Amino acid sequence: MDRQTVGSTPRGRLRVDVRNEGSSAVVTPAGELDHHTADLLREPLDEAVSQGRARLVVDCSQLEFCDSTGLNVLLGARLKAEAAGGGVHLAAMRPVVARVFQITGAEAVFTVHDSLESALAD
Numbered sequence: 001m002d003r004q005t006v007g008s009t010p011r012g013r014l015r016v017d018v019r020n021e022g023s024s025a026v027v028t029p030a031g032e033l034d035h036h037t038a039d040l041l042r043e044p045l046d047e048a049v050s051q052g053r054a055r056l057v058v059d060c061s062q063l064e065f066c067d068s069t070g071l072n073v074l075l076g077a078r079l080k081a082e083a084a085g086g087g088v089h090l091a092a093m094r095p096v097v098a099r100v101f102q103i104t105g106a107e108a109v110f111t112v113h114d115s116l117e118s119a120l121a122d
Contacts, residue, residue: 013037018044021120024089025053030062033070041070045077054086057119061092066100078110087111091119 014037017028025048029041048056056077078088091113093101101107113119 014040016040016044018048020053021057023053024055024057024120026057026059026116026120028059028062032065033063033073034065034067035069038069038073042073042076045073046080049077049080049084049086052084054081054084055089056081056086057089057091057116059091059116059119060094060097061116063094063097066097068100068104071100071104071106074110075106089113089119089122091116 014029014031014033017030019026027041027044027048031037033041045056045058058074074088074090081087089111090101092115093112098107098112101110101112111119111122113122
């Protein structure tokens with residue numbers, strides 16, 4: 001699945017790729033996650049859970065920016081995944097994205113991994 005849109009600026013593009021690996025849905029957002037692009041991530045996360053993939057691994061290695069709207073998308077996915085017996089694992093966050101999670105305390109409610117490989121091995 002490959003989705004894209006243009007946000008508020010040319011850099012506001014967000015592309016989201018989804019693949020299944022073992023029991024996990026690996027979701028890879030690339031670009032900026034903000035008010036203009038949040039639904040492009042929300043939809044595949046919701047779809048994965050509705051298809052029985054409650055273990056969501058979000059590969060953040062290509063995510064350049066995440067605002068509070070993006071954080072809320074991930075928190076919502078976490079609630080849905082946990083209700084289905086799974087969870088959300090965040091992998092390979094860039095420092096600028098990790099900072100949002102540190103400042104808000106959201107890193108405490110997610111399982112955070114240094115790499116995609118470690119997230120998939122967990």
